[in-house]
Amino acid sequence: MKKNEKIIFHIDINNAFLSMTAVKLLNEGYDTDIRTIPAIIAHTDGRNGVVLASSSICKEVGIKAGMPVIHAFNIYSNVKVFQPDYEYYKNTSKNIYLKLLSYTELVEQASIDEWYLDVTDYLFNTDYLTLARKIQSDIFNQFKITVNIGISNTKKIAKTASDLQKPNKIIQIFNNELEEKLWPLDISKLFLVGEKTLAILKKHRILKIGDLANSDKDYIYRILGKSGIKLRESANGIDDSKVKAIPDKLKSISREITFSSPTDNVEYILTYLMKITEYICNRLRKNNFKTENIGIIIKYENFFKKSKQEKIMYTDNTNEIFKKVKQLFIDSYRRELKVRLVGVKLDKLKDNNDLLESEKNIQLNLFDFECNLDKLKNEVKKKKTNPHKKEIDHSKLDYVLDELNQKYGTNTLKRASSLLPSEIKNKSINISANKKGITFGYSDNRFE
Structure with missing residues (x-):
């Protein structure tokens, strides 16, 4: 697969109406999973009506969707009939859609039981197969249904791929595999x-x-x-x-990462917290939002969870947000336990345009004035101490990083603080250009 090609997922619920009905019945106390018995879903008051869905056992003997129910009974006299519940299907579909939005904002609902996802810019320190397996696993754990996932560079081939084998399969067909697979x-x-x-x-x-x-x-x-x-x-x-x-409109942005094995290496954990912060701040700026609430979650090796959040002034600045993330982690971390998972969440989001409009109409009160006066005095004092020192405009730096990574590919340029030791190739900044793009080296100033 070529760099910067689209990565599209097509997600399809396996035997949707029958699977969702099975879960509903189990939740209501029904003692049998109808996916494992001869069962059909149909609008019927007896033997009239049409089959909407059938279990795998029924399919094996020729009972399929679209068949008159009377024919289904002729094939298998003991088949059980269950009424559809469209309201339940609709709610389940909506909840799965909301779940998919936690992986990428680019989710298109194609029908009540299928979705397209563009995950090109949302892989975050993982590969597409790992993400697909996670989506499959998460949907099963939360909704108790299986899905097929087709992966390709285009929507139509992703859809074609997801239909090839069932159930619970992940099938990829990229453009460089068409001759072999398609x-x-x-x-x-x-x-x-x-x-x-x-x-x-x-x-x-x-x-x-x-x-x-x-x-x-x-x-x-x-x-x-x-x-x-x-x-x-x-x-x-x-x-x-x-x-x-x-x-x-987004209400919150979050991301978690589970370590391959629990760790008590604080620098290692902070590195991943920076990676997460960079990722969600990039999403924040892409959507022209700022946040005023930052939270972290820590899950320890004994599965005990600790979460902590704090309010700040509205910002989309990665450096400012990571400082708060780091502080929240240090304040919450129990050093006697190893960490299994960490996550960062930004909520109370507000559109940047709305914030700018609000600022025009706000008058500084006396408290604001005094705070700003003290801040100004401190800034003047700093300048007098070191008049030649130039402050880095981190907000501009964020947008430069966003633009370069958008142009040359995700992770083209990263902060040194988001690099693991194995990712650092030298200790100084090294920039070179060639026909394929720009290559960057990194300094190793961590967590200053």
């Missing part, structure tokens, strides 16, 4: 190839996805029109459709 598949496996299109393609001896990918463009246009051109592009990994996220 093209040998039957043409019916390509997303958006319906029955009518399939019949036309087979009539013209286009049987594999690779046949379509390597076909003559004009020929495809003649037999299928514009929709055929789109399918041909999809087979070649060409799809410029973006994940259409709902622009809900």
